Amino acid sequence: MIRKLRWKFVGIMMTIITIFLVLILTTLYYSAQLNYRSQSMDTLHSAIKEVKEASSGNPPPPAPRSGPPLPAREASPILVADVKTDGSISIVKNRIFSVDNSELEMLIALADQQEGSSGTMKDRHLRFLCDKKRPGGAVRYAFVDIYAEQNSLYWQAIHSVIIGGCAFGAFFIFSVLLSKWAVKPVETAWKRQQQFVADASHELKTPLTVILSNANMLVHTPDIPSGRNHQRIEHIQAEAIRMKQLLESLLTLAKSDSGEQPWEHSRISLSFIVNSSILSFEPVAFDMGKYISSQVEDSIEMDGDEKKLRQLTDILLDNACKYSAEGSTILVSLSRSGPKEALLSVSNEGCPLSEDEMQHIFLRFYRADPSRGGIPGYGLGLSIARSIASEHGARIDVTTDGVKRNYFSVRIPVRLPNTLG
Structure with a gap:
């Protein structure tokens, strides 16, 4: 119980920490991405504006500023080209690479395929801006190289994963140590x-x-x-x-x-245990006006405690006898549900359990129906059954058909059948 509580505490702590780490690292990444995009768009706008003003013979006046001079925008890898109304293309400014008309036509065609006046060509490491408000109907295209931007974002993502992983590991160790102190x-x-x-x-x-x-x-x-x-x-x-x-x-x-209960570990026949329990409860059920119908597969063996597993089966049958309707039939089955798993099922007719009752039925001193107060018992049997199932690595569940029958099933790890002579 304490171990489960500690791991639940660690799980909650790590969930909160993971959410915060993801939010912080993702925010930093997208903030850098937006910053890079803003810088490159400023570069594109400045390039078109400078070329426009230079071509009109009115160079822009230098902007007054204090402090050290900023890096010149001309150092940015920029390509500016005009497409005239007759379809001819002229390069106005090129600080990227040598490009011929066919390559430039392809870049302009790719830019025209995208919606809006700006966009990104990730596979070509370019971002473009289109200015269609040119005299004479000409269109001006500006391209900026964003390879350095993409490379920086790539390495930032790698570093974020590394930092996040290291932080996750450190917080995990801290949470484990803290959980021991918290649940003390x-x-x-x-x-x-x-x-x-x-x-x-x-x-x-x-x-x-x-x-x-x-x-x-x-x-x-x-x-x-x-x-x-x-x-x-x-x-x-x-x-x-x-x-x-x-x-x-x-x-x-x-x-x-x-964990102090003695464990008598041995190879046992689960089929024999279930059949023995059924034989013991058949006269009990008959005296109560009820019947037991069984279908038990032979030769199902496992490693476990015979007394405890017999107690588990007895609890399920006793519960079915107590809470089944008079004149009804209790169904008991044991079969292989997989290569290394057996399914023990005990069902009885009666008032169908609600969703809330099924969630609490294995709790100690819990009685599903208040009207059952006249039935002897303290609500501990199913808690003991769950404890025994857990000790054997089994899982016990309860379901209902919602009409008149409730099902208790136990999935038990078993041995493979012995095929040797």
């Missing part, structure tokens, strides 16, 4: 609670045993006449037996939680 009070309280339950169960078993022994003696004592006194003694005996069963269940859960 819960762990201490949990251990004290389990110790109290175990000690109380042990301490109460002795007086209950004495009460049961004396009640049995009184029942068979001829000095006490049959009648109301005899009935009172039988009531004491019955309630003492119920209390003893409750203490044994609490002790079983306490040992399971603390």
Whole structure:
């Protein structure tokens, strides 16, 4: 329980940290991308403006500024070309590379294929701007080389992944260490609670045993006449037996939680265990006016604790007998659901479980239907069944058809059938 709580704490911490890391690194990347794009677009606008003013004979006045001079825009890799109304192309400015008319025509054609007056040609490492407001109907195209921009963004993405991975690993180690400190009070309280339950169960078993022994003696004592006194003694005996069963269940859960419950590991026949449990409960079900129908596949073997698995099967059958409708049939099946997995299913007719009941039915002391208060039990059986299933690496689930039948299924890891002679 504490281990699950620690890993849940680590999972929550890492989810929050991952979201923050992704947001920060993604924001930095897109901020750099927008900054590069803004710079290149400024370069394109400046190139078209400078060429336009230079061709009109009015060079732009130098802008007053303080501080060190900025780098000259002419150093930017720019190509500016005009397309006249007759289709002829003339290069106005070229600071990228030597280009012939066919290559320039192809670049202009690619620019015309894109929507809007600007765009990017990623495969050619170019960004363009189109100025269609030229005298005489001419169109001016400006291209800027963005290879350095793309290269910078590529390496920023690589560095972001590396930094994010290192930060994730560092925060993971920190979260694991922090989780141990964070759950320490819960762990201490949990251990004290389990110790109290175990000690109380042990301490109460002795007086209950004495009460049961004396009640049995009184029942068979001829000095006490049959009648109301005899009935009172039988009531004491019955309630003492119920209390003893409750203490044994609490002790079983306490040992399971603390990991101190003995584990008798051996190769066992799951088919034999299920059949034995069915044979034991058939007369019980018959006395209650109910029937058990079974379909058990032979030779299903596994490594596990025979007593605990028998207890698991008994709990499911006992639960089905208690909560099934009178005159109904309890269905029990055991079969292979995979090469290394067996499926044990126990179903009974009755009031269909709701979604909320199915989520809480394996909790301790939970009773699905308040009207079932007259049915003996404390709501611990299914909790013990889940604990036993977990110890054997199995998974127990409950489903319903929503009409009249509820299904309890246990998926158990088993051995492959022995094919050797």
